[in-house]
Each structure stands twice: as structure tokens, then as C-alpha cells.
Amino acid sequence: MSAKFRLGIIVNPLAGLGGSVALKGSDGVAEQALALGAKPMAPTRMKAALEKVLPYAKNIEWATGEGALGGELLSELAIDFESVYYSDTQSTSAQDTQALAKALSQWGADLILFAGGDGTARDMYQALSEKQAALGVPAGVKIHSGVYGVSPTAAGAVVAKMARGEMVSLMEADVMDIDEVAFRQGTVRARRYGELHVPAELKYVQAVKMGGVEVDELVLADIAAEAVESMDPDTTYFIGSGSTTAAVMDELGLENTLLGVDAVRDGQLIGSDLTASQLLALTEQGPCKLFVTLIGGQGHVLGRGNQQLSPQLIRTLGRNNIQILATKTKLNALADRPLLVDSGDPQLDRELSGYCKIITGYRDYVMYPLANPE
Structure with missing residues (x-):
């Protein structure tokens, strides 16, 4: 719940x-x-x-x-x-x-x-x-x-x-x-x-009204530009899997592991396709934050295809250092169902629940509920 x-x-x-x-x-x-x-x-x-x-x-x-x-x-x-x-x-x-x-x-x-x-x-x-x-x-x-x-x-x-x-x-x-x-x-x-x-009031129509794949590419570029502009110096950013977060790597001009988790600091790639233990080790070297997206249709943010983001890592980062990126089209497709977290730690899932701020474009955000499978 x-x-x-x-x-x-x-x-x-x-x-x-x-x-x-x-x-x-x-x-x-x-x-x-x-x-x-x-x-x-x-x-x-x-x-x-x-x-x-x-x-x-x-x-x-x-x-x-x-x-x-x-x-x-x-x-x-x-x-x-x-x-x-x-x-x-x-x-x-x-x-x-x-x-x-x-x-x-x-x-x-x-x-x-x-x-x-x-x-x-x-x-x-x-x-x-x-x-x-x-x-x-x-x-x-x-x-x-x-x-x-x-x-x-x-x-x-x-x-x-x-x-x-x-x-x-x-x-x-x-x-x-x-x-x-x-x-x-x-x-x-x-x-x-x-x-x-x-x-x-939410505007369900994207800011760029052109239709087709070209719209998705432009919207992802807007999301990536906002995400990159928000990045703090001397901070390690874990870039989760998925095409939305991959756009952030494209904006930075860095190689991306589409189905893995990469690490970036001050615009430089410092780790590719990292394991759970490697990610946790990086948290000992200074402040860290996470960019993550959701699985289209399902709405899962954690626990599906990104198990490298372990409960211990999420607890270490803290809820306020996790930033979700998503298009409004993906969110609208959920038909008001909440985003889901299934980290493997039910107590953590409950702690993560609540409203979260999602980057949906350049200077564009939505508030959306995050829940757990219970």
C-alpha cells in the first residue's frame, strides 16, 4: 500500500x-x-x-x-x-x-x-x-x-x-x-x-507537436538537457538502464550501456555496466545521485531489469537523491496507476512510496505517485 x-x-x-x-x-x-x-x-x-x-x-x-x-x-x-x-x-x-x-x-x-x-x-x-x-x-x-x-x-x-x-x-x-x-x-x-x-493541470500533449518517432527523440532530448543542467559538480551520477536515461548519456557525449548502469562525474565516464558492489563502492568516494526511468506499460522504476540498484545502494543514496526521468506519454499510458518499486526489500519499498517529482521535459516536471506491489 x-x-x-x-x-x-x-x-x-x-x-x-x-x-x-x-x-x-x-x-x-x-x-x-x-x-x-x-x-x-x-x-x-x-x-x-x-x-x-x-x-x-x-x-x-x-x-x-x-x-x-x-x-x-x-x-x-x-x-x-x-x-x-x-x-x-x-x-x-x-x-x-x-x-x-x-x-x-x-x-x-x-x-x-x-x-x-x-x-x-x-x-x-x-x-x-x-x-x-x-x-x-x-x-x-x-x-x-x-x-x-x-x-x-x-x-x-x-x-x-x-x-x-x-x-x-x-x-x-x-x-x-x-x-x-x-x-x-x-x-x-x-x-x-x-x-x-x-x-x-496536466497537459497530456507533448510540447513538440510533430508526431511519430521524431517527437519522442525531441522530447527525450529536452528531458536530457534538463537532467544534465541539473547535475552538480563533484557528484557521481549513476545512469540507469533504458532509452530515456540513454538520452542523458547522448547529451553528455558519452558511451552508454543501454541495459546496464553507468557512472558519470563532472561530465566524464568513470564506470560502465557496473555491478551492485561496484556501485556501492563508488558511494564511499563522495556524493552520489541516480537517474532512473520506468518500464513502459508496467511502470516499474526499481526491480525490473536494474537489480544492480540494490536495496543497500538505494538506502545509501536516499530518496531525495533519486531522480526519475519519463515522457508524459509513458506516464499517461499508465492510466493513473502509480509507478512501482519492487526492490526486494518490502520495508524500503514502503519508505520510497509517495509523490515524486519527475523530469518530463526542459523546465517541465510532473508530480506522480510512487507505490509498491503490495
């Missing part, structure tokens, strides 16, 4: 306070807004999003911060959750949002759902690594950032899709904000701060 979807919740209770009282934002004016009679909107907006998710609540492991940061709302909705952050101050701040975001990422959230505005999106960008998926529930006065659902219920619908175990694309979306002081004086001055990885 696969691991549950892990969902982190953040509510910025100050988001949107300035809107109803014509303060054109909430940054730095929360107390003034409250004094003018403003009511917090973020909990209500997050509640609307979560109502779309509640039918699948048992498929989810929940975590949030105590009190107004999310605990009060989840308790109101009768959701069991793990509290990963507590603020000892009576009012929350940007520091609390950032601290909670970091705590949720360390907890292992597959997705962090946050309610706020552009200031909250900036906090998320500053706190999270580029690998962490997040999605905003619009609750601020100004929403210039592209990291939010078009509505709270739209954001909830995407989360529900993930909770059902369906494939969801990941895309990079801009975090934007404006200078509120200038805005209150009638000047709109927007600035791009960075990007967050956010889930989006």
Missing part, C-alpha cells in the same frame, strides 16, 4: 486585511486595518479550498502550525494533523510564515498549500528550496504572482487531484510583488522576486 499524500498547510491570518478598509494591501498596516474593522479573510479562503479536499482527507497526512497559522482551521474541520511549528507571540509575522514553511518542508510535505497574497508568496520563495512544491490560495489584496489558484476552490481542486493519486504537472511560476507605499500614492511598481514550483 502506498504512503499517504503529505500536505502542509499555512494560513497567513494578516493577508488581505487592508483590502476592505481601502488600505490597498496589508504589509505594515495590519494593526491599522484591524482598528478600522477589517476581518481576516485568509482562514475563510483556505477553508473554501480545503472543502474541495475533505472527501479525500483519509488519503492525506496533514501538518501545519499551531493557532492561527493553520491549527485552528484544521481543528474546526475535524482534521487530525501534526503540529510542526509554534509561535510564542500573540500576532503572526513574515518570520512565522517562513519558519513554518521550512518546518513543513523538513517534515516532508509533498505540497505546501498556503493562503495569502504576494507578500506571503515572497515569504514562501525566501523560505523554500527550488525542489519544494507549493500552491497559493488567493487571500491577499493584490495577487500579481503566478503561484496562486485562480480561486480558492480551484486551488483545492488541484490538491484533491493529487490526493486521489492522479498525475499533476509542476511548473515554475513567478513570485511578484509591488511597492505598497508607492501603490498607496498611485504608482504601480511591480518587481519579480523569483519562482516557485507549483502544480498545474
Whole structure:
């Protein structure tokens, strides 16, 4: 049985306070807004999003911060959750949002759902690594950032899709904000701060629309380019078997063992068609990562044709150092069935289960469930 979807919740209770009282934002004016009679909107907006998710609540492991940061709302909705952050101050701040975001990422959230505005999106960008998926529930006065659902219920619908175990694309979306002081004086001055990885509705049609084998070759080249660009220096990469991973070797200009496992470091081939013991020995020489793909039609990532990737090796590498490469065509052919791991170690298979980020093109990713044969 696969691991549950892990969902982190953040509510910025100050988001949107300035809107109803014509303060054109909430940054730095929360107390003034409250004094003018403003009511917090973020909990209500997050509640609307979560109502779309509640039918699948048992498929989810929940975590949030105590009190107004999310605990009060989840308790109101009768959701069991793990509290990963507590603020000892009576009012929350940007520091609390950032601290909670970091705590949720360390907890292992597959997705962090946050309610706020552009200031909250900036906090998320500053706190999270580029690998962490997040999605905003619009609750601020100004929403210039592209990291939010078009509505709270739209954001909830995407989360529900993930909770059902369906494939969801990941895309990079801009975090934007404006200078509120200038805005209150009638000047709109927007600035791009960075990007967050956010889930989006999956586009099943490949980016290159040409048809036939030529499409597959172009898509594989895109996947390989993204994989190579992501490679860290002074790190050994194990390149698993299969035509998708072979494209990475082609991109590097190196000889490839199609049905074996090769090792690459700093663009150089350091081992070909390696055995399980040879691979394990390389892990003692420095940091190592693995590129692997799935068997078309079956969906197996481990345990079919790549037994060199032993349970001991996988444990040594760690889940976060395993990167799956696949075309969306292969994933779509699974008809919403999860990817499979059959390493020979049932406990390890259970530990590997859950959502994983898959490279499906250049700057193109999806989130897809990984399970085990049980």
C-alpha cells in the first residue's frame, strides 16, 4: 500500500486585511486595518479550498502550525494533523510564515498549500528550496504572482487531484510583488522576486507537436538537457538502464550501456555496466545521485531489469537523491496507476512510496505517485 499524500498547510491570518478598509494591501498596516474593522479573510479562503479536499482527507497526512497559522482551521474541520511549528507571540509575522514553511518542508510535505497574497508568496520563495512544491490560495489584496489558484476552490481542486493519486504537472511560476507605499500614492511598481514550483493541470500533449518517432527523440532530448543542467559538480551520477536515461548519456557525449548502469562525474565516464558492489563502492568516494526511468506499460522504476540498484545502494543514496526521468506519454499510458518499486526489500519499498517529482521535459516536471506491489 502506498504512503499517504503529505500536505502542509499555512494560513497567513494578516493577508488581505487592508483590502476592505481601502488600505490597498496589508504589509505594515495590519494593526491599522484591524482598528478600522477589517476581518481576516485568509482562514475563510483556505477553508473554501480545503472543502474541495475533505472527501479525500483519509488519503492525506496533514501538518501545519499551531493557532492561527493553520491549527485552528484544521481543528474546526475535524482534521487530525501534526503540529510542526509554534509561535510564542500573540500576532503572526513574515518570520512565522517562513519558519513554518521550512518546518513543513523538513517534515516532508509533498505540497505546501498556503493562503495569502504576494507578500506571503515572497515569504514562501525566501523560505523554500527550488525542489519544494507549493500552491497559493488567493487571500491577499493584490495577487500579481503566478503561484496562486485562480480561486480558492480551484486551488483545492488541484490538491484533491493529487490526493486521489492522479498525475499533476509542476511548473515554475513567478513570485511578484509591488511597492505598497508607492501603490498607496498611485504608482504601480511591480518587481519579480523569483519562482516557485507549483502544480498545474496536466497537459497530456507533448510540447513538440510533430508526431511519430521524431517527437519522442525531441522530447527525450529536452528531458536530457534538463537532467544534465541539473547535475552538480563533484557528484557521481549513476545512469540507469533504458532509452530515456540513454538520452542523458547522448547529451553528455558519452558511451552508454543501454541495459546496464553507468557512472558519470563532472561530465566524464568513470564506470560502465557496473555491478551492485561496484556501485556501492563508488558511494564511499563522495556524493552520489541516480537517474532512473520506468518500464513502459508496467511502470516499474526499481526491480525490473536494474537489480544492480540494490536495496543497500538505494538506502545509501536516499530518496531525495533519486531522480526519475519519463515522457508524459509513458506516464499517461499508465492510466493513473502509480509507478512501482519492487526492490526486494518490502520495508524500503514502503519508505520510497509517495509523490515524486519527475523530469518530463526542459523546465517541465510532473508530480506522480510512487507505490509498491503490495
